[in-house]
Amino acid sequence: MSDELADLEREIAETRERLATTIDQLLYRSSPKTIVSREVAQIKGHYVDAVTGEPRTDNILKTVGGVVGAVVLLVVLRRVTR
Numbered sequence: 001m002s003d004e005l006a007d008l009e010r011e012i013a014e015t016r017e018r019l020a021t022t023i024d025q026l027l028y029r030s031s032p033k034t035i036v037s038r039e040v041a042q043i044k045g046h047y048v049d050a051v052t053g054e055p056r057t058d059n060i061l062k063t064v065g066g067v068v069g070a071v072v073l074l075v076v077l078r079r080v081t082r
């Protein structure tokens with residue numbers, strides 16, 4: 001009986017420790033600073049080569065082209081609706 005009680009107490013202590021670790025991980029992952037740094041790293045990874053540190057001009061040009069195209073479309077639509 002005493003061994004069973006000791007085993008049960010040990011299991012409860014281990015479960016508490018796992019839960020505490022899980023909660024700490026969730027708090028870290030959901031922290032606004034962590035989320036922002038993760039998103040910034042993802043965006044940088046899209047525009048800068050991680051190995052060489054060189055800018056990825058193809059992705060930069062695609063983005064610039066999309067922005068310029070959207071601005072031109074808005075200007076044209078605005079002139080047409082006047």
